[in-house]
Amino acid sequence: AFSYENFYPSTDIYARMTQLQSQYPTISSVSTIGTSVEGKLIQMMSIDFDGVSSASSKPIVFIEAGIHAREWISPASVMYAMEQILLTGSANSDLSRFDWRIVPISNPDGYDYSHSTDRLWRKNRRVPSSGCVGVDLNRNFGYGWGGKGATTTDTCDETYAGTEAFSEPETQAIRDAVTAVQSRLKFYLSVHSYSQVVLIPYGNTYKLPSDFLTMKKVASGFSASAKKPNNRKYKYGATAWLLYPASGTSDDWAKSLGIHTSLAVELPPKQFDLLNSYGFISPASDIIPVGKEVLEGLKGAVRAIK
Numbered sequence: 001a002f003s004y005e006n007f008y009p010s011t012d013i014y015a016r017m018t019q020l021q022s023q024y025p026t027i028s029s030v031s032t033i034g035t036s037v038e039g040k041l042i043q044m045m046s047i048d049f050d051g052v053s054s055a056s057s058k059p060i061v062f063i064e065a066g067i068h069a070r071e072w073i074s075p076a077s078v079m080y081a082m083e084q085i086l087l088t089g090s091a092n093s094d095l096s097r098f099d100w101r102i103v104p105i106s107n108p109d110g111y112d113y114s115h116s117t118d119r120l121w122r123k124n125r126r127v128p129s130s131g132c133v134g135v136d137l138n139r140n141f142g143y144g145w146g147g148k149g150a151t152t153t154d155t156c157d158e159t160y161a162g163t164e165a166f167s168e169p170e171t172q173a174i175r176d177a178v179t180a181v182q183s184r185l186k187f188y189l190s191v192h193s194y195s196q197v198v199l200i201p202y203g204n205t206y207k208l209p210s211d212f213l214t215m216k217k218v219a220s221g222f223s224a225s226a227k228k229p230n231n232r233k234y235k236y237g238a239t240a241w242l243l244y245p246a247s248g249t250s251d252d253w254a255k256s257l258g259i260h261t262s263l264a265v266e267l268p269p270k271q272f273d274l275l276n277s278y279g280f281i282s283p284a285s286d287i288i289p290v291g292k293e294v295l296e297g298l299k300g301a302v303r304a305i306k
């Protein structure tokens with residue numbers, strides 16, 4: 001049976017999403033937003049607090065998780081937060097002020113490959129005509145594609161950006177699901193591990209956007225609330241300064257649509273944390289504590305969005 005004491009491959013997570021949908025039929029729906037390189041479904045949970053069949057005009061939060069295969073804590077903690085939003089959202093005015101679109105496994109081929117074969121796999125499973133397998137999906141989006149912190153020449157690079165922007169079916173799926181709700185989209189969150197930081201666009205430049213301080217308030221709201229469950233502090237700041245420059249990322253592309261706030265969060269552990277030096281290999285005992293941080297962080301973030 002599914003629990004938050006283990007990590008699971010995509011089929012089990014999708015089964016759980018279907019089960020949750022049947023438990024909350026009035027407010028939830030599961031849809032297929034695309035198909036991976038290997039033909040796996042990319043599934044999205046929609047939570048519409050006014051009811052699935054009403055024409056809601058609520059603002060939308062879009063959460064994309066699991067775009068990097070090895071970052072297992074991302075799908076797991078986002079599934080935990082999703083369940084809590086379904087269970088408690090109707091009675092929570094921070095959560096129910098928004099409708100939610102949640103893609104827990106944005107890279108199902110890579111994710112399952114990291115379960116079956118190579119625990120530290122990052123990219124998707126694109127097989128090129130020559131060279132190495134895999135495109136970094138978080139370099140394949142159509143804003144600043146191929147710029148700083150990405151490579152377009154070496155297919156073997158861990159940040160290989162693909163042959164062109166949106167060359168991959170997985171990024172096309174996210175793109176189309178996001179643009180379908182663009183007019184209502186207020187907040188986009190890309191969930192990664194690890195570093196324990198909240199990153200503010202844009203990642204492809206050291207220059208700050210004119211509304212940086214507006215987004216910084218949302219990042220600060222996430223950080224302050226995420227600290228509540230376990231007293232873990234998430235630093236927040238401009239991506240290129242706090243982490244490193246990266247181009248063609250999902251959060252940059254989402255922000256470029258003109259939405260209020262787009263952020264990327266890197267879940268625990270911190271970098272250079274000697275007590276928790278497991279890096280990408282999160283223990284399953286982290287799922288519930290980190291899941292609570294994601295849930296509380298989201299509440300704090302949306303409270304800062306007016």
Ligand code: 0X9
Pocket residue numbers: 068071138192193194199201202203204239240243244245246247249251252264266
């Ligand atoms: O490099 C990445 O894609 C992300 N870090 S990770 O270790 N999870 O691979 C950071 C992406 C942050 N977003 C932007 N740079 N815009």
Ligand code: ZN
Pocket residue numbers: 067068071191192193
């Ligand atoms: Zn990542």
